Amino acid sequence: MTMKMPKITSCEATNCSYNKTQQCHAIAITVGGPDACPSCDTYFHDNKKGGVSDMTGGVGACKLEGCTHNSAFECSAPAIKVGLFRNHVDCSTFQAR
Numbered sequence: 032m033t034m035k036m037p038k039i040t041s042c043e044a045t046n047c048s049y050n051k052t053q054q055c056h057a058i059a060i061t062v063g064g065p066d067a068c069p070s071c072d073t074y075f076h077d078n079k080k081g082g083v084s085d086m087t088g089g090v091g092a093c094k095l096e097g098c099t100h101n102s103a104f105e106c107s108a109p110a111i112k113v114g115l116f117r118n119h120v121d122c123s124t125f126q127a128r
């Protein structure tokens with residue numbers, strides 16, 4: 032099966048170093064963990080901004096097997112959104128099986 036890396040269309044975590052104007056610029060993020068939570072495992076805060084400014088981030092891997100979009104620990108959704116949930120950053124496209 033051919034899979035394409037899903038893009039992150041927006042991310043609310045503006046204090047993440049990879050975030051500029053609600054866009055993720057990490058080449059590929061990892062989603063998931065701990066405890067079956069669809070959190071962005073790549074979230075990172077520093078005073079400096081990083082990532083690749085002319086690239087939109089994608090999902091490189093996802094550990095959330097309990098999501099309907101997950102196939103063999105990869106994300107098969109066409110695209111995802113990332114948002115703030117309680118005190119952390121989650122994939123808002125997560126859908127429980």
Ligand code: SF4
Binds near residue numbers: 055074
């Ligand atoms: S998706 Fe993750 S790595 Fe990308 S900007 Fe949001 S919190 Fe940061």
Ligand code: SF4
Binds near residue numbers: 094102126
């Ligand atoms: S949509 Fe589901 S499979 Fe894709 S990154 Fe989010 S939690 Fe993982």
